[in-house]
Amino acid sequence: MKATGVVIAALAVFAFTLAACNTATDSGDGAEVFASICASCHGATGQPTASNVERLGVRDLTSAEFRKRITRELVENQVRHGSKNQLMPAFTGVLREDQITSVATYVFARFK
Numbered sequence: 417m418k419a420t421g422v423v424i425a426a427l428a429v430f431a432f433t434l435a436a437c438n439t440a441t442d443s444g445d446g447a448e449v450f451a452s453i454c455a456s457c458h459g460a461t462g463q464p465t466a467s468n469v470e471r472l473g474v475r476d477l478t479s480a481e482f483r484k485r486i487t488r489e490l491v492e493n494q495v496r497h498g499s500k501n502q503l504m505p506a507f508t509g510v511l512r513e514d515q516i517t518s519v520a521t522y523v524f525a526r527f528k
């Protein structure tokens with residue numbers, strides 16, 4: 417039942433996106449943007465829950481594999497455009513420019 421899985425995944429993303437919109441912040445502070453927008457999928461500490469990894473394939477932002485290849489630009493690009501499969505939505509137009517750059521700096525500097 418592959419199609420059902422895709423529908424469930426799409427619904428999960430939709431629910432997460434709605435949740436992210438509901439808790440949207442006006443703050444330009446990277447930590448606050450992360451806590452209100454990104455933590456719902458990535459976890460407050462950058463480590464997603466096992467179920468988010470299993471259902472959405474959420475990246476562990478603290479993993480050695482990721483820390484090895486992270487750049488501030490990589491994070492910024494990911495936030496702007498989301499993931500190829502859109503399980504991470506694009507935040508262009510959802511977050512302001514200054515929020516995108518500050519959250520990218522936060523993720524780059526914080527989860528080492």
Ligand code: HEC
Pocket residue numbers: 429432433436449450453454455456457458472473474475477482490491494495499500503504505507519520523
């Ligand atoms: C709806 C859930 C969701 C939200 C909300 C979300 N992400 Fe993601 N994120 C994902 C998923 C799923 C992946 C793995 C995508 C992939 O395989 O490319 C991911 C991957 C990433 C990656 C790793 C990219 C890579 O090259 O491995 C970064 C960095 C990232 N997210 C940052 C953020 C930031 C910063 C925010 C908040 C602005 C955020 N994410 C919000 C689901 C989410």
